[in-house]
Amino acid sequence: MARQVRTSPGAAYDLGYPVVWCTLWSRPAPWPRARCRPGRCSAASHGKVRRQRLDHAHRAALVLVRGYDVIVHEDLRIRNMTRSVSGTIDAPGRDVAQKAGLNRSILGAGWGVFLTVLAYTAESAGRELIAVNPAGTSRTCARCGHCVKENRVTQAAFACAACAHAAHADVNAAINILRAGLALRQAAEAA
Numbered sequence: 001m002a003r004q005v006r007t008s009p010g011a012a013y014d015l016g017y018p019v020v021w022c023t024l025w026s027r028p029a030p031w032p033r034a035r036c037r038p039g040r041c042s043a044a045s046h047g048k049v050r051r052q053r054l055d056h057a058h059r060a061a062l063v064l065v066r067g068y069d070v071i072v073h074e075d076l077r078i079r080n081m082t083r084s085v086s087g088t089i090d091a092p093g094r095d096v097a098q099k100a101g102l103n104r105s106i107l108g109a110g111w112g113v114f115l116t117v118l119a120y121t122a123e124s125a126g127r128e129l130i131a132v133n134p135a136g137t138s139r140t141c142a143r144c145g146h147c148v149k150e151n152r153v154t155q156a157a158f159a160c161a162a163c164a165h166a167a168h169a170d171v172n173a174a175i176n177i178l179r180a181g182l183a184l185r186q187a188a189e190a191a
């Protein structure tokens, strides 16, 4: 089987082993199927999972930081809408990541951990990391701006009721999040 995990926006990360679903944990197992059986997925394994999750987070953060100067993500805690990294702006507008297109199922409950790692990595590399309020981004049409909950057909599918724009729901939301992040960035520069 494929050694890669394909995330919804299309990015792929080579984890070095096939990813399987652990029925005991109801989430992707951090090891091959052969090792995923009763007795293996125990509390004793949690330390290992935590280390592996941290390793995934570091690898994924590096992929993003190497590839993009500006990274916009949804602020899951919606604590503030300011830039979390005041890094240098070496090339405004170039290579902007749409949301951290990362597979949440890989990171699972480690999303907060990932954002922490990403913030650190981005700051070290002088990249900009922008957190935006995700309110409405999953319901709003990235093409025409029409915002109703009916746009969200299923968890995965987005279809605009006004302009018939259709896309993967995550991709559509990512475009909105990117747009919101860039708007914040522009406002901060103008200030």
Ligand SMILES: [Zn+2]
Binding pocket: 141, 142, 143, 144, 145, 146, 160, 161, 162, 163, 164, 165
């Ligand atoms: Zn539309």
